[in-house]
Amino acid sequence: MTSHQTQKRALLIIDVQNEYFTGxxxxxxxxxxxxxxxxxxxxxxxxxxxxxxxxxxxxxPETSPIAGRGSKGAELHPSxxxxxxxxxxxxxxxxxxxxxxxxxxLSEREIDTLTVVGYMTHNCVTATALQAAKEGWRxxxxxxxxGSVSYANAVGSATAEEIHRIFTVVLHTGFAAVATTGQWLxxxxxxxxxxxxxxxxxxxxALASRLGG
Numbered sequence: 001m002t003s004h005q006t007q008k009r010a011l012l013i014i015d016v017q018n019e020y021f022t023g024x025x026x027x028x029x030x031x032x033x034x035x036x037x038x039x040x041x042x043x044x045x046x047x048x049x050x051x052x053x054x055x056x057x058x059x060x061p062e063t064s065p066i067a068g069r070g071s072k073g074a075e076l077h078p079s080x081x082x083x084x085x086x087x088x089x090x091x092x093x094x095x096x097x098x099x100x101x102x103x104x105x106l107s108e109r110e111i112d113t114l115t116v117v118g119y120m121t122h123n124c125v126t127a128t129a130l131q132a133a134k135e136g137w138r139x140x141x142x143x144x145x146x147g148s149v150s151y152a153n154a155v156g157s158a159t160a161e162e163i164h165r166i167f168t169v170v171l172h173t174g175f176a177a178v179a180t181t182g183q184w185l186x187x188x189x190x191x192x193x194x195x196x197x198x199x200x201x202x203x204x205x206a207l208a209s210r211l212g213g
Contacts, residue, residue, distance in 0.1 A: 007113040008111050009046075009113045009115055010114055010115070011042055011043065011117070012054045012096060012115065012116045012128065013056060013085075013117055014125050015056060016036070016119060017074060018074070018077055020032065020120070022072075023071075023073035024065050024066055024073065025066050028147070028148065028150055028159075029161040029164050030144055032147055034144065035145050035147045036077065038117070039079075039118065039145045041185070042115070042184065042185075043080075043084070044083070045185055046115075046188075049189075052086045052109060053083075054086060054106075055087070055089070056089045056090075057088060058090075058091055059090055089101065094127035095124070095130075095131040096124070096128045097131045097132060097135065098127075098131060103135065113137065113139070114129075114132050114139050114140070115141075116129050116139060116140065116142070117142050117181075118145070119146065120146070120148050121143070121147060121163070121167050121168065122148050122164065126167055126171065129141055129171060133176065139175065140179065142179060142181045143164070144180050145181050146164070146168075147160075148163040148167070149163075172197050172202070173196070173202045174197070174198050174199060177196040
């Protein structure tokens with residue numbers, strides 16, 4: 001769903017690094033090559049439309065098995081590294097807004113809408129989206145330009161598809177306007193804002209579906 005609304009966007013590319021392609025934490029769903037292609041399309045379209053392009057890179061301690069400083073896995077994916085960006089933000093926590101200069105950088109440029117893509121859907125992407133919403137930015141999330149892995153621990157297990165789907169469904173209840181890359185490209189072309197759903201209507205649809213309505 002879209003609405004006509006004046007806004008100033010920035011595209012946030014979260015942690016599109018080798019770790020998620022060839023490293024120790026490979027994205028399983030959606031297909032990582034397709035999500036990467038969508039991320040690249042969004043970056044190219046953002047630059048053409050004059051939308052700020054922010055690349056975020058997670059760097060952990062040298063001893064970390066995931067994106068450790070100086071490791072191949074911590075490096076940006078070549079498709080991202082070679083593309084235009086307005087700024088590169090290094091982070092070491094889940095949210096790109098936590099402990100970085102990103103918030104100040106966005107505020108200085110009077111950005112009011114953040115379009116979030118990257119990895120992982122349920123971790124750094126969601127953490128960034130939730131903090132952004134809490135701090136007053138409008139948030140858009142492109143679900144086919146993100147991705148998840150599967151988990152198993154003492155609480156249970158979940159596939160990457162289940163995790164990705166559930167997180168994006170919940171985010172669309174008001175934390176972010178969740179859409180496809182194609183829908184976002186159409187929105188920026190037409191000067192429209194993507195619109196999130198809400199808790200009540202999301203719940204009522206689920207109840208109606210369960211009752212066969």
